[in-house]
Amino acid sequence: MTNWRKFLRDRWRYFDAALALAVIIGSLVYIYDLLVGSRGLDVAYITRNYPLYLHAVFTNVYATTIAFVVGMALGFSVGWLRTARTVSVAKFAASMRVEKRERQEAPSGSEVTRRLLVVLSLLWYGTKYVVRRIGDGFVEIIRGTPLYVQILFASSFFIVFLPQYASEGILIGIIALAINTGGYQAEIFRAGLQTVHSGQVEAARAIGFSRLKAMRYVILPQALRLIIPPLTNEYIGLFKASTFLFVLGVQSEISYIAQHEGFAGDVFEIFAIVTVIFLAITVTLSFVVQALERRFRIPGLGIEQVKLPRGVRIARVGG
Amino acid sequence: MIRVEDIQKHFGALHVLRGITFDVQKAEAIVIIGPSGSGKSTLLRCINLLVEPDSGKVFIDGVHVNRHGIRHEWVRQQVGMVFQSFNLFTHLTAIENVTLGLTRVKGIPHDQAIEKARKLLARVGLAAKENAYPAELSGGQQQRVAIARALAMDPKAMLFDEPTSALDPEYIREVLDVMAALAREGMTMIVVTHEMGFASNVASRILFMDAGKIIEEGTAEDIFQNPKEDRTRSFVSKILR
Secondary structure, three states: OHHHHHHHHHOHHHHHHHHHHHHHHHHHHHHHHHHHOOOOOOHHHHHHHHHHHHHHHHHHHHHHHHHHHHHHHHHHHHHHHHHOOOOOHHHHHHHHHHHHHHHHHOOOOOHHHHHHHHHHHHHHHHHHHHHHHHHHHHHHHHHHOOHHHHHHHHHHHHHHHOHHHOOOHHHHHHHHHHHHHHHHHHHHHHHHHHHOOHHHHHHHHHOOOOHHHHHHHHHHHHHHHHHHHHHHHHHHHHHHHHHHHHHHOOOOHHHHHHHHHOOOOOHHHHHHHHHHHHHHHHHHHHHHHHHHHHHHOOOOOOOOOOOOOOOOOOOOOOO | OEEEEEEEEEEOOEEEEEEEEEEEOOOOEEEEEOOOOOOHHHHHHHHOOOOOOOEEEEEEOOEEOOOOOOOHHHHHHHEEEEOOOOOOOOOOOHHHHHHHHHHHOOOOOHHHHHHHHHHHHHHOOOHHHOOOOHHHOOHHHHHHHHHHHHHOOOOOEEEEEOOOOOOOHHHHHHHHHHHHHHHHOOOEEEEEOOOHHHHHHHOOEEEEEEOOEEEEEEOHHHHHHOOOOHHHHHHHHHHHO
């Protein structure tokens, strides 16, 4: 009796995992039984056709990855832009009045240089202001409209303005996805950059780093660590959303369903294949990212996963 | 070495510095005291141009630095700064914190930078901790790494902004010892601190600031024992308890 208890206590987490797995498999089997139990899964269809779907999914992986990388550059730029402080029009006018008064009280330098300086600073702050507002607008529009509509819009844009490329579905698709993910990643990057403590920038500036170098060597390495999880989320989301590209004529799993088989035939087999392929990719990805996070974790920061040596327990429950 | 002439600074409607003028000779250690909000930190930041003064002049080693045509990055390499909250780069080890400026700002080869950083870490008594990350160090150790990081740039002067205010009492001593040693070796220093022992032993002069002005200036004895101004007297009586 005691031995049995000890056995259970030592291997409790295996039971735990086994139980969780059993529940998941059980519910899957139940759903399977509800859907196809009466007629059985057409295994011959799966073995015959899975390369077709694998090929389609890899088109997605390829489109998603290019779009994601391009979107990252776009997102970082817009995100950084959106952390910039802009001077409001009222403040700018006020500082101009102060400047003018001081000049009148104690004139120095020529009138021409003064005028030139005013025009230059107006240009600088004005450009900054406008560019920043465009960034804000971009993010709001991308977040506020459906991806499906954005893809159709990109397609119409090409048909009207660049008809020679209008049949390049994959190109249009990648552009649409890149702009879309750029908008979302802008927010991810902005959050990451703003989370890095301002003291870090101050310290970098104090030893002579320029703004750009402080970004490169101090802020970005810290911000990137923070945004690995939301970026992964965004990649997986984009990957799944890339199935929308079928509307552009890109061969994807959904278009096979629609064109080749129709919903009456082997539709559950198709879903089974697609589900397994997608899960295999996303689960692999999340393992890779977990490894990345462990690799780049800053020692002493955040909550560390405690690995206890064999036989050591944090607390014993009961006797 | 450092000369500040009639510095004015506003933050919006707030008038933080109202005409500050003083001189620091080479190898002098100046301590600035004053109630919070009196503009001490802003004054230090005006000297290495982390904050740009609205008007007035800052001279470092005879060079007028807050004018057009002088790169702020260059000015900041001339004066090291140590912060109240240490601000070590959290993603780098102690030695990487010290070498980052050397390799990326000064362009010194990696192995030479490491060698120099080792010497500096040994000088602040942390040779054994070179591979520790900031979060694995105590506050006192972090602040000593921060001092080594500032010294690595071979500054002509050092600014300390309340370097021990964020420390647990048992760690204050070790940081002050490093600073006192620096002063003995002839480093020009401006220190904002309320450590009266340090001020009496190390400071060549003490400035008392209130409401954006220097109210009184003198030796530790002048300021602590016979303050002339009422405001100095009431402040000193509060901090000496």
